[in-house]
Amino acid sequence: MSSTAIPFTKKQCIGELISEAVAVFIVIAFGDSVACMYTLYDPSPYANAYWGVCISWGLAVTLAIYVTGSISGTHANPAVTLALALFRGFSWKKVVPYWAAQLLGGILGAVIVYALFGPVIDHYNLTHHLTRAEGGAAGVFFTHPGLAVTPMHAFSNEVILTALLLFGIFAITEQFNEMAPQANSGALMIGLLVAILGSSMGYLEAWAMNPARDLGPRLFAYFAGWGSSALPSPDNYWWIPVAAPLLGGVIGGGAYQLLIYPFLPARTKAKAMPLEKRDNAAAQGQRT
Template sequence: MNRQTIGELISEAVAVFIIIAFGDSVACMYVLYDPSPYVNAYWGVCIAWGLAVTIAIYVTGSVSGTHANPAVTLALALFRGFPWKKVIPYSVAQVIGGFIGAAVVYLLFAPVIDHYNQTHQLTRAMGGAAGVFFTHPGLAITPMHALLDQIVLTAFLLFGIFAITEQYNEMAPGANSGALIIGFLVATIGASMGYLEAWAINPARDFGPRLFAYFAGWGSSALPAPDNYWWIPIVGPLIGGAVGGAAYQWLIYPFLPARQRALLSQGVNPGERAAIDPSH
């Protein structure tokens, strides 16, 4: 493994670390305090998560491209030429970043977590305050419905990311503002659909903190979790990312005017190229 690859893996771990350090902290602010500073301002929670993603991109984007999400890494390998040999190392680095981010949140909020559980007569083994680290089904949501939700939500995420980062999309934001728009995309998904099961849309975002919580005393309430829920925020986003990426590549990408002009300048008929391979 060369020095550049090591740097990319560190970058991916740092990106998810930043997202979890801020995101799980705002979850603590939302859940643990009474009254919650966000009790009538849930949009603030969503914005905090979104800006955490934006900050992560600005910090690490020049090194690794800031996938910060195994679903993004997989979709980029499927449709954007990202090397398959890097998919698993990137994903492992992202989970490690999530684990360390959760550890920092625990360092900050452990006394508040314990106070919350004591006040509500809960224990970590019972799942008390577990929601500040990882996701779980919301009101009336079964695990199988949550799987479908995660597929749909992550499809929206990747569809948007592909549009925002597409070089031939003349309506995409400039390079310096793309990170902000991706952050707003994450926030919008949370604001509109987040209560379903806390909008994981990222296997590393859920599994890294879940793994930390398992070792920090939450035990079986974290892994395997009630109804063996732990795998839903992993499999759902991976499928959804592929679906969202495919939707953009098939429904939008072939018809981008800038792409068609580029093909014509190369002497290639856009219609023939799309018929052969709609992803290029």
């Protein structure tokens, strides 16, 4: 009897969802931990080395891609999933399940960070006469506008940052882009892309660029005692790191497809190639 066997397609789907959850888990476990190191310690080991924070987030993304890329493609970001569905043929039926898995990964990543740094968070709040309900140390889990940035300005910022992120991801992963990184080095370049966005624009509102990165830990923090400082958060900010990256991802992916993709020489050559030769070239590319 094979009644207990899981059909391949179902098994594959489950594997992809687990992969997406694991990818975001890795990003949050390392990324929010470096936020703890930056915020909770005095003096901070990153006080004069903010690039270390950025490269840590970037390398967390790189590691997530190397761990899970062969299973799900490592979207690890609802904005990436949406853009790939719109412009790269990703199945629309998988979009919401991928989003759910990514959100779960964000929650579980925050759980691990709390397990590691919970006593340090409490010490920080005690030393600074803060409580969780007042938002003490909340910034290690989720984002909020920085100096002189209003919520609506933060919205436009996050649209721009995520558009730049997706524009870069589309370029790095484009099969017809002859200047794209070869072999498996694309994962490192995507990590460096995340790092450069953080180092150049991260102080605006902590460069969320990823609904699951912000909302997952925010949900955990809400139930872990931060309450209304997490949801709905001051100025009802919680929805901005969710909605703005989704919009920005569509804009960034669309901009690449409009401004760069139609003019790639390799794509033009492929279109001009007779259909039989095109199929043979594609098969040869798959073998190599």
